[in-house]
Amino acid sequence: MTDLFADDIPPLPARDQPREDSPLADRLRPRALDEVVGQDHLTGADGAIGRMVAAGKLSSMILWGPPGTGKTTTARLLADAVGMRFEAISAVFSGVADLKKAFTAADKAADAGQRTLLFVDEIHRFNRAQQDGFLPFVERGTVTLVGATTENPSFALNAALLSRAQVLILQRLDQDALFTLLSRAEELEGTLPLTGEAKDALVASADGDGRFLLNQAETLYAANIREPLDPAGLGKFLQRRVAVYDKDRDGHYNLISALHKSLRGSDPQAALYYMARMLTAGEEPLYVLRRLVRFASEDIGLADPQALTQCLAAKDAYEFLGSPEGELAIVQACLYLATAPKSNAAYAAQKASFKAAKETGSLMPPQNILNAPTKLMKDIGYGKDYAYDHNAEDGFSGDNYWPEEMEPQTYYEPVERGFERKVRERMEWWDRKRQELRGE
Template identity: 85%
Template sequence: MADLFADDLSPAAAPEVLRDDAPLADRLRPRNLSEVVGQEHLTGPEGAIGRMVAAGRLSSMILWGPPGTGKTSIARLLADAVGMRFAAVSAVFSGVADLKKAFAEADVAGKAGQRTLLFVDEIHRFNRAQQDGFLPFVERGTVTLVGATTENPSFALNAALLSRAQVLILHRLGPEALNALLDKAEALEGRLPVTQDARDALVASADGDGRFLLNQVETLYAAGISEPLDPGGLGHFLQRRVAVYDKDRDGHYNLISALHKSVRGSDPQAALYYLARMLTAGEEPLYVLRRLVRMANEDIGLADPQALVQCLAAKDTYEFLGSPEGELAIAQACLYLATAPKSNAAYSAFKAAWKSARDTGSLNPPANILNAPTKLMKEIGYGKDYAYDHDAPDGFSGDNYWPEGMPPQTYYEPVERGFEREVRKRIEWWDKKRAERRGE
C-alpha cells in the first residue's frame, strides 16, 4: 500500500508542486488560512483557529462539517502556520500498522525538537478500539491530532477522544463563498461560459460543497463551449437539474424560506404555491423533500406523528415514480404539513437537553439502572434495587432515573394541540403518580 504519511522531518511538509493538468480544485487550494473561504468564524482573528495560530500553539481538534468545506485544506495550512511537521492518514485506507508507523515517525521528530500535526481524514471510520489508540500519543504530546469528519462527533467518536479535542464546526459554503471560488477559477482559467442566471444556478446546485462546484466548473471549461449557457442549457449539459432564477432574483434560499414559513404558518395555499415555484424552476425534488422532513420534525413533531411518516412516504414514492408523477406525492406531503397541528415542543426540548448534556459532562446514571452483566458489577451495586415497571401497579414504578447530584429536569412540555394533548395528559398522570410514591 502506498505510504500515506509525510515522512520528512521539516517543520511542515514541503509545498506540493502541482502540474498544469492537476484538477482545478487542487490548483485553487488556499495557500494560507486567510484564503480559506466560508469559514471565517474559525479562521478569522476572533475565531478558535485564528486565536490558536496567533498564539503559535495548537490544541487537538475535530473539524466537523459537510463535504467540500475545506477541512483538509485547513489542516494542511495549520501545520504551516505554526511551523509543525505535517503527517496525514485516511481512515478509509489505513489500519493499525499505518497508525503505529505515524506515531513512531512523530516520536522520532519530537526527539529532534519538531512537533507533528497528525491529520486523520474520515476519523469516524476508525472503530472504538482504534480511536482509543490515539489517546496516549495525544496525552503525551507526541502528536497534535486534527481529525476531520462529516458525521456528528457525539455519535461517531469515543467520549475519551472527544474530551481531549476541541470540536470545531465548519459551515456549508454560502453563495458568497461559492461565488468567491468561481471568481478564483475565472482568474485562473478565464470567464465561465455561462450567463449570469446560469452562474447563480450553478452556485445553488452545489448545495454548499466547494469541491463539487469546482468539479462542475472544470467540466464546463474542458468542453470548449462557444456560446454562454443559460440555466436550461446548463442543466442539460451537466445532466443535473439546476434552479432557475426569475427576473426578480427570487433565488433558491428565498423560496425555501418562504415555503418553510408558509408551512409553519399553516397556510396550505401559499405553501403549495412556493413548492410549485421551486419545482417548476428546476429545483432538485429530493432537496425539497429533505426540507419537508426537517419541517415535520421542527414545526410539528408529536402534535401529529404522521407528518414525518407522510414525508418519508413521499420520498419513497418520488424515488419509485420519478418526475413528474412522483412530484404529486411531494405536494401531498407539503399539504399535510401545512394543515397539521403545529408544535416545536420536541425541537425545543432536544435543544435544552443537549445544553444540559454538554454542561453536566459525564455524570453517571444512578447505580440501580446500570446494566450488570457480570458478577463483579452486581457485587458493586450495579442494578441493585431496580424497580421493574411491568411488576409495579399501573405498570409504572415512579423510580428516579437522574444522575446523582442532578435534580429532575423538565425539557419537553407538550402543547394543547393535536396528539400532544394526549401526550400531555400521560405526562401529567405520571408526574402525579411519581409525587404520590414520594409521599408528596
C-alpha cells in the same frame, strides 16, 4: 544520533504551485488561512483556530463538517502557520501498520526538535481499538492530532478521544463563499460561459460543497462553450437538474425559506406555490423532501406523529416512481404538513436537553437503573432495588431516573394542540402520581 534521525524525517510540505494540469480545485487551494472561505468563525482573529495560530500552539482537534468545506486544506495550513511537520493519513486506506509508521516518524521528529501535526482524514472510519491507539501519542505530545469527519463525533468517536480533542464545526459554504470561489476560478481561467441566472443556478446546485462547485466549473471550461448557457442549457449540459431563477431573481434559499415559513403558518396554498416554483424550476425533488422531513420534526413533532411518516412515505414513493409521477406524493406531503397542527415542543426539548447534556458532562445515572450483566457489577450495587414498572399499580413506579447530582428537569412541554394534547394529559397524570407516591 539526532542528525541521523533528522535524515529520516519527512520535510515540511513544499509550497510550490500545483502543476498546470492539476485539477482546478487543487490549483485554487488556499495558500494561507486567511484565504479559506466560509469559515471565518474558526479562522478569524476571534475564532478558535485564529487564536491558536496567534498563540503559536495548537491543541488536538476534530474538524467536523460536510464535504467540500475545507477540512483537509485547513489542517495543512494550520501546520504551516505554526511551523509544524505535516503528516496525513486516511482512515479509508490506512491500517495499524500505517499508524505505527506515522507515530515512529513523529517520535524521530520530536527527537530532532520538530513537532508533528498528524492529520487523519475520515477518522470516524477507524474502529474503537484503532482510535484508542492515538491516545498515548496525543497525551505525550508526540503528535497534535487533527481529525476530519463528516459524521457526528458524538456517535462516531470514542469518548476518550473526544475528551482530548476540541471539536470544531465547519459550516456548509454559503452563497457568498461559493461566489468567491467562482470569482477566483474566473480570475485564473477566464469568464465562465454562463448567464448571470445560470451562474446563480450553478452555485445553488453545489449545496454548500466548494469542491463540487469547482469541479463543475472545470467541466464547463474544458468544453470550450462558445455562447453562454442559460439555466436550462446548463442543466442539460451537466445532466443535472439545476434550479432556474425568475426575473425577480428569487434565489434557492429565498424559496426554501418561503416554503418553510408558509408551512409553519398553515397556509397550504402559499406552500404549494413556493414548492411548485422550486420543482418546476428544476430543483432536486429529494432536496425538497429532505426539507419537508426536517419540518415534520421541527414544527409539528408529536402534535401529529403521522407527519413524519407521510414525508418518509413520500420519499419512498418518489424514489419508486421517479418524475413526474412521484412528484404528486411530494405535493401530498406538503399539504399534510401545511394542514397539520403545529408544535415545536420537540425541537425546543432537543435544544434544552442537548444544552444540559453539555453542561453536566458525564454524571452517572442512579445505580438501581443500571444493568448488571456481571457478578462484579451486581456486587457493587448495579440494578439493586430496581422498581419494575410493569409490576407496579397502573404500570407506573414513579421511580427517580436522574443522576444524584441533578434535580429532575423539564425539557419537553407538549402544547394543547393535536395529539400532544393527549400526551400533555398523560404527562400531567404521571406527575400527579409521582407526587402521591412520594407523599408530597
